[in-house]
Amino acid sequence: MITFRFAILTSITVVALAIASQLHAGLYRWVDENGKVHYSDSMPPEVALKGSDVLNKQGIRVMTITPPKSKDEQKAIIDDEHARRIEEQRNKRQIAADKSLISAYRHERDILEARDENIAIVSAAELVINGNIHRARLHLLHMSSLTDKQVSDLKKLLHRNYVSLFRYDHEREGIEEKYNGLLLRYRHIQRHGPGATTPMGDSPDSDVPFLSCHNVHLKCPDAETCGRWWKRTKQYLNENSDMPLLIETDTLLSTQMPIQREDISLSAAFEPKGANGYGEILLDLDCGDISPSGERQQTSHEGECFSQRSKGISKQFRPFVTGAY
Template structure:
Protein backbone atom coordinates (compact mmCIF):
# COMPACT_ATOMS: atom_id res chain seq x y z
CA UNK A 1 0.00 0.00 0.00
CA UNK A 2 2.84 2.37 0.91
CA UNK A 3 4.68 1.64 -2.36
CA UNK A 4 1.48 2.23 -4.34
CA UNK A 5 0.94 5.57 -2.60
CA UNK A 6 4.48 6.69 -3.31
CA UNK A 7 4.23 5.53 -6.93
CA UNK A 8 1.04 7.57 -7.41
CA UNK A 9 2.70 10.56 -5.76
CA UNK A 10 5.72 10.24 -8.00
CA UNK A 11 3.49 10.06 -11.07
CA UNK A 12 1.44 13.04 -9.97
CA UNK A 13 4.48 15.21 -9.39
CA UNK A 14 5.99 14.10 -12.73
CA UNK A 15 9.40 13.48 -11.18
CA UNK A 16 12.31 13.08 -13.52
CA UNK A 17 15.27 10.81 -12.79
CA UNK A 18 16.95 13.72 -10.97
CA UNK A 19 13.86 14.86 -9.04
CA UNK A 20 13.68 14.42 -5.26
CA UNK A 21 10.99 13.17 -2.93
CA UNK A 22 11.04 13.84 0.78
CA UNK A 23 9.37 12.05 3.65
CA UNK A 24 8.89 13.50 7.13
CA UNK A 25 6.53 13.52 10.10
CA UNK A 26 4.62 16.74 10.70
CA UNK A 27 3.68 18.42 13.97
CA UNK A 28 0.56 16.23 14.23
CA UNK A 29 2.47 12.98 13.86
CA UNK A 30 1.36 12.36 10.27
CA UNK A 31 3.77 11.08 7.65
CA UNK A 32 4.11 13.53 4.74
CA UNK A 33 5.57 13.17 1.23
CA UNK A 34 6.53 15.98 -1.13
CA UNK A 35 9.09 16.96 -3.73
CA UNK A 36 9.86 19.99 -1.55
CA UNK A 37 10.46 19.89 2.17
CA UNK A 38 8.92 22.80 4.10
CA UNK A 39 11.18 25.06 6.18
CA UNK A 40 9.52 23.80 9.38
CA UNK A 41 10.74 20.25 8.64
CA UNK A 42 14.26 21.00 7.41
CA UNK A 43 15.82 20.79 10.88
CA UNK A 44 13.76 17.77 11.86
CA UNK A 45 14.45 14.14 11.03
CA UNK A 46 13.54 13.45 7.38
CA UNK A 47 14.36 11.12 4.50
CA UNK A 48 15.03 11.56 0.81
CA UNK A 49 13.55 8.89 -1.49
CA UNK A 50 14.42 7.90 -5.04
CA UNK A 51 11.94 7.39 -7.87
CA UNK A 52 11.25 3.87 -6.58
CA UNK A 53 10.42 5.10 -3.07
CA UNK A 54 13.64 3.78 -1.54
CA UNK A 55 15.55 5.79 1.06
CA UNK A 56 18.71 7.27 -0.42
CA UNK A 57 19.54 9.70 2.37
CA UNK A 58 18.43 10.11 5.96
CA UNK A 59 19.05 13.21 8.01
CA UNK A 60 18.65 13.28 11.76
CA UNK A 61 17.12 16.24 13.49
CA UNK A 62 19.39 19.13 14.39
CA UNK A 63 20.61 19.06 17.95
CA UNK A 64 19.61 21.83 20.32
CA UNK A 65 22.29 24.15 21.78
CA UNK A 66 21.68 22.51 25.15
CA UNK A 67 22.31 19.03 23.73
CA UNK A 68 25.48 20.18 21.97
CA UNK A 69 26.74 21.86 25.16
CA UNK A 70 26.00 18.72 27.18
CA UNK A 71 27.88 16.55 24.70
CA UNK A 72 30.86 18.91 24.91
CA UNK A 73 30.82 18.63 28.70
CA UNK A 74 30.71 14.86 28.46
CA UNK A 75 33.64 14.78 26.07
CA UNK A 76 35.65 16.87 28.54
CA UNK A 77 34.75 14.42 31.30
CA UNK A 78 35.86 11.50 29.20
CA UNK A 79 39.16 13.21 28.39
CA UNK A 80 39.72 13.95 32.07
CA UNK A 81 38.99 10.31 32.92
CA UNK A 82 41.43 9.23 30.22
CA UNK A 83 44.13 11.52 31.61
CA UNK A 84 43.66 10.10 35.08
CA UNK A 85 43.80 6.55 33.77
CA UNK A 86 46.98 7.22 31.79
CA UNK A 87 48.55 8.89 34.84
CA UNK A 88 47.73 5.87 36.98
CA UNK A 89 49.12 3.47 34.40
CA UNK A 90 52.30 5.52 34.07
CA UNK A 91 52.77 5.39 37.84
CA UNK A 92 52.22 1.62 37.77
CA UNK A 93 54.83 1.16 35.06
CA UNK A 94 57.37 3.16 37.07
CA UNK A 95 56.52 1.19 40.22
CA UNK A 96 56.97 -2.19 38.54
CA UNK A 97 60.17 -1.14 36.78
CA UNK A 98 61.68 0.29 39.98
CA UNK A 99 60.99 -2.55 42.41
CA UNK A 100 61.25 -6.30 41.96
CA UNK A 101 59.67 -7.29 45.27
CA UNK A 102 57.97 -5.96 48.39
CA UNK A 103 61.33 -6.19 50.19
CA UNK A 104 62.81 -3.71 47.70
CA UNK A 105 60.09 -1.19 48.58
CA UNK A 106 60.60 -1.69 52.31
CA UNK A 107 64.37 -1.34 51.98
CA UNK A 108 64.00 1.87 49.95
CA UNK A 109 61.59 3.27 52.53
CA UNK A 110 63.82 2.36 55.45
CA UNK A 111 66.80 3.88 53.67
CA UNK A 112 65.07 7.24 53.32
CA UNK A 113 63.80 7.09 56.90
CA UNK A 114 67.34 6.36 58.08
CA UNK A 115 68.54 9.50 56.28
CA UNK A 116 65.93 11.55 58.11
CA UNK A 117 66.83 9.89 61.43
CA UNK A 118 70.51 10.69 60.92
CA UNK A 119 69.67 14.33 60.25
CA UNK A 120 67.43 14.43 63.32
CA UNK A 121 70.25 13.02 65.45
CA UNK A 122 72.57 15.73 64.15
CA UNK A 123 69.94 18.35 64.93
CA UNK A 124 69.53 17.05 68.48
CA UNK A 125 73.31 17.21 68.93
CA UNK A 126 73.19 20.82 67.79
CA UNK A 127 70.46 21.51 70.32
CA UNK A 128 72.54 19.95 73.11
CA UNK A 129 75.49 22.07 72.06
CA UNK A 130 73.35 25.21 71.95
CA UNK A 131 71.89 24.43 75.34
CA UNK A 132 75.38 24.10 76.80
CA UNK A 133 76.28 27.43 75.23
CA UNK A 134 73.12 29.02 76.61
CA UNK A 135 73.84 27.64 80.10
CA UNK A 136 77.31 29.14 79.97
CA UNK A 137 76.01 32.50 78.75
CA UNK A 138 73.33 32.64 81.44
CA UNK A 139 75.87 31.68 84.07
CA UNK A 140 78.05 34.62 83.02
CA UNK A 141 75.08 36.95 83.10
CA UNK A 142 74.03 35.75 86.57
CA UNK A 143 77.59 36.20 87.86
CA UNK A 144 77.65 39.78 86.61
CA UNK A 145 74.28 40.49 88.21
CA UNK A 146 75.51 39.16 91.56
CA UNK A 147 78.45 41.54 91.29
CA UNK A 148 76.05 44.36 90.67
CA UNK A 149 77.27 44.87 87.13
CA UNK A 150 75.21 45.41 84.01
CA UNK A 151 74.97 42.63 81.47
CA UNK A 152 76.89 43.71 78.37
CA UNK A 153 74.75 44.25 75.32
CA UNK A 154 76.81 41.77 73.31
CA UNK A 155 76.19 39.04 75.91
CA UNK A 156 72.45 39.69 75.88
CA UNK A 157 72.42 39.54 72.07
CA UNK A 158 74.31 36.22 72.22
CA UNK A 159 71.77 34.81 74.70
CA UNK A 160 68.88 35.88 72.44
CA UNK A 161 70.57 34.42 69.35
CA UNK A 162 71.21 31.09 71.10
CA UNK A 163 67.56 30.83 72.16
CA UNK A 164 66.50 31.58 68.61
CA UNK A 165 68.83 28.93 67.19
CA UNK A 166 67.46 26.34 69.61
CA UNK A 167 63.91 27.10 68.46
CA UNK A 168 64.98 26.91 64.83
CA UNK A 169 66.51 23.50 65.39
CA UNK A 170 63.36 22.23 67.04
CA UNK A 171 61.37 23.51 64.07
CA UNK A 172 63.78 21.62 61.82
CA UNK A 173 63.11 18.42 63.76
CA UNK A 174 59.37 18.89 63.34
CA UNK A 175 59.84 19.35 59.59
CA UNK A 176 61.95 16.23 59.41
CA UNK A 177 59.39 14.23 61.39
CA UNK A 178 56.74 15.46 58.99
CA UNK A 179 58.96 14.33 56.13
CA UNK A 180 59.21 10.89 57.70
CA UNK A 181 55.43 10.73 57.93
CA UNK A 182 55.10 11.59 54.25
CA UNK A 183 57.68 8.94 53.37
CA UNK A 184 55.78 6.30 55.34
CA UNK A 185 52.49 7.26 53.69
CA UNK A 186 53.99 7.33 50.21
CA UNK A 187 55.70 3.96 50.52
CA UNK A 188 52.62 2.45 52.17
CA UNK A 189 50.66 3.41 49.04
CA UNK A 190 53.41 2.00 46.81
CA UNK A 191 53.47 -1.23 48.78
CA UNK A 192 49.69 -1.59 48.64
CA UNK A 193 49.62 -0.90 44.92
CA UNK A 194 52.54 -3.26 44.25
CA UNK A 195 50.67 -6.05 46.04
CA UNK A 196 47.56 -5.36 43.96
CA UNK A 197 49.52 -5.39 40.70
CA UNK A 198 51.35 -8.56 41.70
CA UNK A 199 48.03 -10.39 41.84
CA UNK A 200 47.16 -9.51 38.25
CA UNK A 201 47.90 -12.04 35.55
CA UNK A 202 50.19 -10.96 32.77
CA UNK A 203 47.41 -10.94 30.19
CA UNK A 204 45.35 -8.65 32.40
CA UNK A 205 48.02 -6.00 32.79
CA UNK A 206 46.83 -2.55 31.70
CA UNK A 207 47.34 -1.65 28.06
CA UNK A 208 47.67 1.77 26.45
CA UNK A 209 44.36 3.31 25.43
CA UNK A 210 43.95 5.53 22.41
CA UNK A 211 42.92 9.13 23.02
CA UNK A 212 39.17 9.64 22.55
CA UNK A 213 38.07 11.03 19.22
CA UNK A 214 35.54 13.83 18.81
CA UNK A 215 32.70 11.45 17.96
CA UNK A 216 29.19 12.11 19.18
CA UNK A 217 27.29 9.63 21.27
CA UNK A 218 24.06 10.85 22.82
CA UNK A 219 24.01 7.98 25.30
CA UNK A 220 27.14 9.29 27.03
CA UNK A 221 25.19 12.08 28.69
CA UNK A 222 23.13 9.42 30.42
CA UNK A 223 26.12 8.36 32.51
CA UNK A 224 26.66 11.73 34.18
CA UNK A 225 25.42 12.29 37.74
CA UNK A 226 25.61 15.65 39.46
CA UNK A 227 25.46 16.15 43.22
CA UNK A 228 25.85 19.23 45.41
CA UNK A 229 26.29 18.17 49.03
CA UNK A 230 29.23 16.13 50.29
CA UNK A 231 27.02 13.50 51.95
CA UNK A 232 24.93 13.10 48.82
CA UNK A 233 28.03 12.78 46.64
CA UNK A 234 29.56 10.19 48.98
CA UNK A 235 26.39 8.04 48.84
CA UNK A 236 26.13 8.26 45.07
CA UNK A 237 29.83 7.44 44.70
CA UNK A 238 29.40 4.34 46.86
CA UNK A 239 26.36 3.21 44.87
CA UNK A 240 28.11 3.92 41.58
CA UNK A 241 31.03 1.73 42.64
CA UNK A 242 28.60 -1.06 43.54
CA UNK A 243 27.00 -0.64 40.10
CA UNK A 244 30.42 -1.06 38.48
CA UNK A 245 31.28 -4.11 40.58
CA UNK A 246 27.98 -5.73 39.59
CA UNK A 247 28.08 -5.05 35.85
CA UNK A 248 31.76 -4.98 34.88
CA UNK A 249 33.11 -8.27 33.57
CA UNK A 250 36.76 -7.47 34.34
CA UNK A 251 38.37 -7.25 37.82
CA UNK A 252 38.86 -3.98 39.68
CA UNK A 253 42.14 -2.35 38.68
CA UNK A 254 42.15 0.97 40.63
CA UNK A 255 40.09 1.80 43.71
CA UNK A 256 40.95 5.34 44.80
CA UNK A 257 39.08 8.26 46.33
CA UNK A 258 38.21 9.90 43.01
CA UNK A 259 38.66 7.17 40.40
CA UNK A 260 37.47 3.55 40.19
CA UNK A 261 38.60 1.40 37.28
CA UNK A 262 38.22 -2.21 36.19
CA UNK A 263 40.81 -3.84 33.96
CA UNK A 264 40.66 -3.42 30.17
CA UNK A 265 38.48 -5.85 28.20
CA UNK A 266 40.21 -9.14 27.38
CA UNK A 267 37.73 -10.60 24.90
CA UNK A 268 34.75 -9.64 22.74
CA UNK A 269 32.26 -10.13 25.60
CA UNK A 270 34.05 -8.10 28.26
CA UNK A 271 32.88 -4.73 29.53
CA UNK A 272 35.40 -2.51 31.32
CA UNK A 273 33.94 0.30 33.46
CA UNK A 274 35.57 3.47 34.77
CA UNK A 275 34.13 5.90 37.33
CA UNK A 276 35.46 9.40 37.81
CA UNK A 277 34.52 11.76 40.64
CA UNK A 278 35.27 15.28 39.47
CA UNK A 279 34.88 18.79 40.77
CA UNK A 280 32.31 20.78 38.83
CA UNK A 281 33.88 23.98 37.51
CA UNK A 282 30.68 25.76 36.50
CA UNK A 283 28.42 24.78 39.40
CA UNK A 284 28.72 23.77 43.06
CA UNK A 285 29.23 20.14 44.01
CA UNK A 286 30.72 17.27 42.05
CA UNK A 287 30.19 15.15 38.95
CA UNK A 288 30.23 11.35 38.85
CA UNK A 289 30.92 10.06 35.35
CA UNK A 290 30.76 6.47 34.09
CA UNK A 291 32.71 5.38 31.02
CA UNK A 292 32.12 1.97 29.43
CA UNK A 293 34.66 0.25 27.20
CA UNK A 294 34.60 -3.00 25.25
CA UNK A 295 37.25 -4.63 23.10
CA UNK A 296 38.09 -2.41 20.14
CA UNK A 297 37.38 -3.60 16.62
CA UNK A 298 39.62 -0.92 15.16
CA UNK A 299 42.24 1.29 16.78
CA UNK A 300 40.16 4.46 16.30
CA UNK A 301 37.20 3.20 18.36
CA UNK A 302 36.59 5.53 21.31
CA UNK A 303 33.70 3.96 23.22
CA UNK A 304 31.59 0.87 23.19
CA UNK A 305 28.36 0.86 21.14
CA UNK A 306 27.34 -2.72 21.88
CA UNK A 307 23.77 -3.35 22.92
CA UNK A 308 24.68 -4.42 26.47
CA UNK A 309 26.85 -1.30 26.87
CA UNK A 310 24.02 0.95 25.67
CA UNK A 311 21.65 -0.70 28.13
CA UNK A 312 24.07 -0.07 30.98
CA UNK A 313 24.34 3.60 29.98
CA UNK A 314 20.56 3.88 29.89
CA UNK A 315 20.15 2.19 33.28
CA UNK A 316 23.02 3.82 35.18
CA UNK A 317 21.39 7.05 36.27
CA UNK A 318 17.83 5.72 36.83
CA UNK A 319 19.10 2.81 38.93
CA UNK A 320 21.30 4.96 41.16
CA UNK A 321 18.72 7.71 41.62
CA UNK A 322 15.95 5.21 42.26
CA UNK A 323 17.96 3.46 44.95
CA UNK A 324 18.93 6.80 46.43
CA UNK A 325 15.31 7.93 46.60
CA UNK A 326 14.15 4.67 48.17
CA UNK A 327 16.27 5.18 51.26
Protein backbone atom coordinates (compact mmCIF):
# COMPACT_ATOMS: atom_id res chain seq x y z
CA MET A 1 0.00 0.00 0.00
CA ILE A 2 2.82 2.42 0.94
CA THR A 3 4.66 1.55 -2.29
CA PHE A 4 1.51 2.23 -4.31
CA ARG A 5 0.97 5.67 -2.69
CA PHE A 6 4.64 6.53 -3.28
CA ALA A 7 4.27 5.64 -6.95
CA ILE A 8 1.24 7.92 -7.30
CA LEU A 9 3.00 10.84 -5.60
CA THR A 10 6.03 10.31 -7.80
CA SER A 11 3.87 10.39 -10.93
CA ILE A 12 2.16 13.61 -9.83
CA THR A 13 5.51 15.23 -9.11
CA VAL A 14 6.86 14.26 -12.53
CA VAL A 15 3.79 15.69 -14.29
CA ALA A 16 4.01 18.94 -12.28
CA LEU A 17 7.69 19.31 -13.10
CA ALA A 18 6.97 18.70 -16.76
CA ILE A 19 4.30 21.42 -16.82
CA ALA A 20 6.55 23.83 -14.96
CA SER A 21 9.37 23.09 -17.39
CA GLN A 22 7.05 23.64 -20.32
CA LEU A 23 5.84 26.97 -18.95
CA HIS A 24 9.35 28.04 -18.12
CA ALA A 25 10.42 27.27 -21.63
CA GLY A 26 7.51 29.27 -23.06
CA LEU A 27 6.96 32.97 -23.67
CA TYR A 28 4.97 35.55 -21.76
CA ARG A 29 2.63 37.81 -23.67
CA TRP A 30 1.71 41.00 -21.86
CA VAL A 31 0.47 44.51 -22.59
CA ASP A 32 2.16 47.63 -21.28
CA GLU A 33 0.46 50.78 -20.02
CA ASN A 34 0.41 52.21 -23.55
CA GLY A 35 -1.46 49.21 -24.91
CA LYS A 36 1.53 47.74 -26.75
CA VAL A 37 1.81 43.93 -26.79
CA HIS A 38 5.15 42.44 -25.68
CA TYR A 39 6.61 38.92 -25.80
CA SER A 40 9.42 37.88 -23.45
CA ASP A 41 10.78 34.80 -21.69
CA SER A 42 10.46 36.52 -18.31
CA MET A 43 7.79 38.67 -16.71
CA PRO A 44 8.67 42.22 -15.58
CA PRO A 45 7.81 42.57 -11.86
CA GLU A 46 5.57 45.58 -12.43
CA VAL A 47 3.56 43.63 -15.02
CA ALA A 48 3.18 40.48 -12.95
CA LEU A 49 0.38 42.09 -10.93
CA LYS A 50 -1.57 42.99 -14.07
CA GLY A 51 -1.88 39.52 -15.60
CA SER A 52 -0.51 37.92 -18.76
CA ASP A 53 -0.73 34.97 -21.15
CA VAL A 54 1.81 32.12 -21.24
CA LEU A 55 2.59 30.74 -24.71
CA ASN A 56 4.32 27.50 -25.65
CA LYS A 57 7.04 27.23 -28.31
CA GLN A 58 4.39 27.07 -31.00
CA GLY A 59 2.89 30.38 -29.82
CA ILE A 60 -0.24 28.74 -28.48
CA ARG A 61 -1.61 30.06 -25.21
CA VAL A 62 -1.36 27.38 -22.56
CA MET A 63 -2.18 29.45 -19.49
CA THR A 64 -3.60 32.83 -18.48
CA ILE A 65 -2.22 34.38 -15.33
CA THR A 66 -4.95 36.52 -13.80
CA PRO A 67 -3.96 39.49 -11.65
CA PRO A 68 -4.67 39.24 -7.92
CA LYS A 69 -7.83 41.00 -6.82
CA SER A 70 -7.51 44.35 -5.11
CA LYS A 71 -8.78 44.94 -1.59
CA ASP A 72 -11.82 46.75 -2.98
CA GLU A 73 -12.59 43.85 -5.31
CA GLN A 74 -12.19 41.35 -2.50
CA LYS A 75 -14.50 43.43 -0.30
CA ALA A 76 -17.05 43.64 -3.12
CA ILE A 77 -17.06 39.85 -3.43
CA ILE A 78 -17.60 39.48 0.32
CA ASP A 79 -20.36 42.11 0.25
CA ASP A 80 -22.09 40.39 -2.66
CA GLU A 81 -22.02 37.08 -0.85
CA HIS A 82 -23.37 38.70 2.30
CA ALA A 83 -26.16 40.36 0.32
CA ARG A 84 -26.98 37.05 -1.36
CA ARG A 85 -27.33 35.31 1.98
CA ILE A 86 -29.52 38.10 3.35
CA GLU A 87 -31.77 37.90 0.27
CA GLU A 88 -31.93 34.13 0.61
CA GLN A 89 -33.07 34.43 4.24
CA ARG A 90 -35.57 37.15 3.31
CA ASN A 91 -37.01 34.93 0.61
CA LYS A 92 -37.39 32.04 3.06
CA ARG A 93 -39.22 34.28 5.52
CA GLN A 94 -41.44 35.64 2.74
CA ILE A 95 -42.38 32.15 1.59
CA ALA A 96 -43.28 31.19 5.17
CA ALA A 97 -45.36 34.37 5.59
CA ASP A 98 -47.11 33.79 2.24
CA LYS A 99 -48.04 30.24 3.17
CA SER A 100 -49.38 31.48 6.49
CA LEU A 101 -51.45 34.15 4.70
CA ILE A 102 -52.98 31.62 2.31
CA SER A 103 -53.85 29.27 5.16
CA ALA A 104 -55.45 32.11 7.18
CA TYR A 105 -57.66 33.44 4.36
CA ARG A 106 -59.29 31.09 1.87
CA HIS A 107 -60.70 33.86 -0.34
CA GLU A 108 -60.14 37.57 -1.00
CA ARG A 109 -63.51 38.35 0.54
CA ASP A 110 -62.27 36.94 3.86
CA ILE A 111 -59.58 39.65 3.96
CA LEU A 112 -62.09 42.35 3.01
CA GLU A 113 -64.54 41.17 5.67
CA ALA A 114 -61.83 41.18 8.34
CA ARG A 115 -60.82 44.70 7.32
CA ASP A 116 -64.40 45.98 7.30
CA GLU A 117 -65.13 44.43 10.70
CA ASN A 118 -62.17 46.25 12.24
CA ILE A 119 -63.09 49.52 10.52
CA ALA A 120 -66.66 49.15 11.78
CA ILE A 121 -65.36 49.02 15.36
CA VAL A 122 -63.42 52.25 14.81
CA SER A 123 -66.42 53.84 13.07
CA ALA A 124 -68.63 53.03 16.04
CA ALA A 125 -66.15 54.73 18.37
CA GLU A 126 -65.98 57.73 16.02
CA LEU A 127 -69.77 57.94 16.04
CA VAL A 128 -69.74 58.22 19.83
CA ILE A 129 -67.07 60.93 19.69
CA ASN A 130 -69.00 62.85 17.04
CA GLY A 131 -72.07 62.64 19.26
CA ASN A 132 -70.08 64.16 22.11
CA ILE A 133 -68.88 66.96 19.83
CA HIS A 134 -72.40 67.55 18.57
CA ARG A 135 -73.84 67.86 22.07
CA ALA A 136 -71.05 70.17 23.23
CA ARG A 137 -71.69 72.46 20.29
CA LEU A 138 -75.41 72.43 21.06
CA HIS A 139 -74.64 73.71 24.54
CA LEU A 140 -72.63 76.51 22.99
CA LEU A 141 -75.76 77.70 21.17
CA HIS A 142 -76.73 79.16 24.54
CA MET A 143 -73.26 80.50 25.28
CA SER A 144 -74.64 83.86 26.41
CA SER A 145 -76.33 82.19 29.36
CA LEU A 146 -73.24 80.20 30.39
CA THR A 147 -70.53 81.23 32.81
CA ASP A 148 -66.99 81.79 31.58
CA LYS A 149 -65.92 78.55 33.27
CA GLN A 150 -68.70 76.59 31.57
CA VAL A 151 -67.70 77.98 28.19
CA SER A 152 -64.04 77.21 28.89
CA ASP A 153 -64.90 73.66 29.95
CA LEU A 154 -66.96 73.13 26.79
CA LYS A 155 -64.07 74.34 24.62
CA LYS A 156 -61.70 71.94 26.38
CA LEU A 157 -64.22 69.13 25.96
CA LEU A 158 -64.51 69.87 22.25
CA HIS A 159 -60.74 69.83 21.78
CA ARG A 160 -60.34 66.56 23.71
CA ASN A 161 -62.95 64.92 21.52
CA TYR A 162 -61.30 66.18 18.35
CA VAL A 163 -57.98 64.79 19.59
CA SER A 164 -59.78 61.46 20.01
CA LEU A 165 -60.90 61.70 16.39
CA PHE A 166 -57.26 62.23 15.38
CA ARG A 167 -56.38 59.02 17.20
CA TYR A 168 -59.20 57.02 15.64
CA ASP A 169 -58.27 58.34 12.20
CA HIS A 170 -54.75 56.99 12.70
CA GLU A 171 -56.20 53.67 13.81
CA ARG A 172 -58.43 53.53 10.73
CA GLU A 173 -55.47 54.32 8.47
CA GLY A 174 -53.47 51.54 10.11
CA ILE A 175 -56.27 49.03 9.56
CA GLU A 176 -56.70 50.03 5.92
CA GLU A 177 -52.96 49.89 5.29
CA LYS A 178 -52.63 46.48 6.93
CA TYR A 179 -55.52 44.74 5.19
CA ASN A 180 -55.05 46.40 1.81
CA GLY A 181 -51.42 45.26 1.98
CA LEU A 182 -52.58 41.72 2.78
CA LEU A 183 -55.03 41.88 -0.12
CA LEU A 184 -52.32 42.95 -2.58
CA ARG A 185 -50.00 40.22 -1.34
CA TYR A 186 -52.76 37.60 -1.51
CA ARG A 187 -53.52 38.45 -5.14
CA HIS A 188 -49.81 38.38 -6.02
CA ILE A 189 -49.36 34.96 -4.39
CA GLN A 190 -52.31 33.59 -6.34
CA ARG A 191 -50.71 34.74 -9.62
CA HIS A 192 -47.02 34.09 -8.98
CA GLY A 193 -46.73 31.74 -6.00
CA PRO A 194 -45.23 32.18 -2.51
CA GLY A 195 -42.05 34.23 -2.23
CA ALA A 196 -42.47 36.22 -5.45
CA THR A 197 -41.52 39.90 -5.24
CA THR A 198 -44.45 42.33 -5.29
CA PRO A 199 -44.05 45.15 -7.87
CA MET A 200 -43.95 48.66 -6.43
CA GLY A 201 -46.91 50.96 -6.96
CA ASP A 202 -49.66 48.36 -6.82
CA SER A 203 -52.92 49.38 -5.17
CA PRO A 204 -56.12 47.54 -4.35
CA ASP A 205 -58.09 49.69 -6.80
CA SER A 206 -61.53 50.57 -5.47
CA ASP A 207 -61.37 48.33 -2.43
CA VAL A 208 -60.27 51.15 -0.13
CA PRO A 209 -63.39 52.64 1.52
CA PHE A 210 -63.97 56.39 1.34
CA LEU A 211 -63.84 58.26 4.63
CA SER A 212 -67.09 59.98 5.60
CA CYS A 213 -67.31 63.53 4.31
CA HIS A 214 -67.43 65.12 7.78
CA ASN A 215 -63.87 64.07 8.56
CA VAL A 216 -60.93 65.51 6.60
CA HIS A 217 -57.52 64.96 8.19
CA LEU A 218 -54.36 66.85 7.19
CA LYS A 219 -50.80 66.31 8.43
CA CYS A 220 -48.38 69.22 8.23
CA PRO A 221 -44.62 68.52 8.27
CA ASP A 222 -43.33 71.43 10.37
CA ALA A 223 -44.42 74.30 12.62
CA GLU A 224 -44.20 76.96 9.90
CA THR A 225 -46.35 74.95 7.50
CA CYS A 226 -48.83 74.15 10.27
CA GLY A 227 -49.21 77.84 11.11
CA ARG A 228 -49.80 78.76 7.47
CA TRP A 229 -52.29 75.94 6.96
CA TRP A 230 -54.19 76.82 10.14
CA LYS A 231 -54.66 80.42 8.92
CA ARG A 232 -55.99 79.12 5.60
CA THR A 233 -58.27 76.75 7.51
CA LYS A 234 -59.89 79.75 9.24
CA GLN A 235 -60.28 81.45 5.86
CA TYR A 236 -61.90 78.30 4.45
CA LEU A 237 -64.38 78.14 7.33
CA ASN A 238 -65.36 81.79 6.87
CA GLU A 239 -65.87 81.34 3.12
CA ASN A 240 -67.75 78.02 3.18
CA SER A 241 -69.71 77.78 6.42
CA ASP A 242 -73.30 79.04 6.40
CA MET A 243 -73.00 79.84 10.09
CA PRO A 244 -70.89 82.55 11.79
CA LEU A 245 -67.67 81.76 13.65
CA LEU A 246 -68.52 81.18 17.29
CA ILE A 247 -65.29 79.88 18.84
CA GLU A 248 -61.73 80.79 17.92
CA THR A 249 -58.71 79.61 19.90
CA ASP A 250 -55.16 78.63 18.95
CA THR A 251 -56.29 75.03 18.44
CA LEU A 252 -60.05 75.22 17.80
CA LEU A 253 -62.35 76.92 15.29
CA SER A 254 -66.09 76.35 15.46
CA THR A 255 -68.99 78.02 13.72
CA GLN A 256 -72.53 78.08 15.10
CA MET A 257 -74.63 74.93 14.75
CA PRO A 258 -76.77 74.76 11.59
CA ILE A 259 -80.43 75.74 11.83
CA GLN A 260 -82.01 75.01 8.44
CA ARG A 261 -81.90 71.66 6.71
CA GLU A 262 -79.59 72.95 3.96
CA ASP A 263 -77.25 74.75 6.36
CA ILE A 264 -73.66 73.54 6.72
CA SER A 265 -71.57 74.36 9.77
CA LEU A 266 -67.81 73.87 9.82
CA SER A 267 -65.41 73.29 12.68
CA ALA A 268 -61.69 72.58 12.76
CA ALA A 269 -59.20 71.37 15.33
CA PHE A 270 -55.43 71.77 15.35
CA GLU A 271 -53.00 69.48 17.15
CA PRO A 272 -49.50 71.09 16.92
CA LYS A 273 -47.68 67.82 17.52
CA GLY A 274 -49.72 64.74 16.77
CA ALA A 275 -48.74 61.20 15.86
CA ASN A 276 -45.17 60.71 14.61
CA GLY A 277 -44.32 64.32 15.41
CA TYR A 278 -46.51 65.79 12.65
CA GLY A 279 -48.91 68.64 13.22
CA GLU A 280 -52.50 67.72 12.39
CA ILE A 281 -55.61 69.61 11.29
CA LEU A 282 -59.10 68.12 11.24
CA LEU A 283 -62.09 69.59 9.39
CA ASP A 284 -65.54 68.67 10.73
CA LEU A 285 -68.76 69.24 8.80
CA ASP A 286 -72.13 69.44 10.54
CA CYS A 287 -75.42 69.68 8.67
CA GLY A 288 -78.92 70.95 9.74
CA ASP A 289 -81.46 71.12 10.87
CA ILE A 290 -81.82 72.00 14.57
CA SER A 291 -85.12 72.98 16.18
CA PRO A 292 -85.26 75.92 18.59
CA SER A 293 -85.11 73.41 21.45
CA GLY A 294 -81.84 72.02 20.09
CA GLU A 295 -83.31 68.76 18.76
CA ARG A 296 -82.33 67.50 15.32
CA GLN A 297 -85.34 67.21 13.01
CA GLN A 298 -83.88 65.10 10.21
CA THR A 299 -83.27 61.37 10.42
CA SER A 300 -79.56 61.26 9.57
CA HIS A 301 -76.83 60.52 12.08
CA GLU A 302 -75.91 63.47 14.27
CA GLY A 303 -74.31 66.06 12.04
CA GLU A 304 -73.88 63.64 9.12
CA CYS A 305 -73.65 65.37 5.74
CA PHE A 306 -74.92 63.72 2.56
CA SER A 307 -75.44 66.58 0.09
CA GLN A 308 -73.28 67.11 -2.98
CA ARG A 309 -72.40 70.57 -1.69
CA SER A 310 -71.07 69.19 1.59
CA LYS A 311 -69.03 66.62 -0.31
CA GLY A 312 -67.59 69.41 -2.46
CA ILE A 313 -66.64 71.43 0.62
CA SER A 314 -64.95 68.37 2.06
CA LYS A 315 -63.14 67.56 -1.19
CA GLN A 316 -61.82 71.09 -1.78
CA PHE A 317 -60.54 71.62 1.77
CA ARG A 318 -57.22 69.81 1.31
CA PRO A 319 -56.12 71.54 -1.94
CA PHE A 320 -57.27 74.95 -0.65
CA VAL A 321 -55.29 74.69 2.57
CA THR A 322 -52.17 72.97 1.20
CA GLY A 323 -52.10 74.65 -2.21
CA ALA A 324 -51.77 71.21 -3.88
CA TYR A 325 -54.46 71.46 -6.55
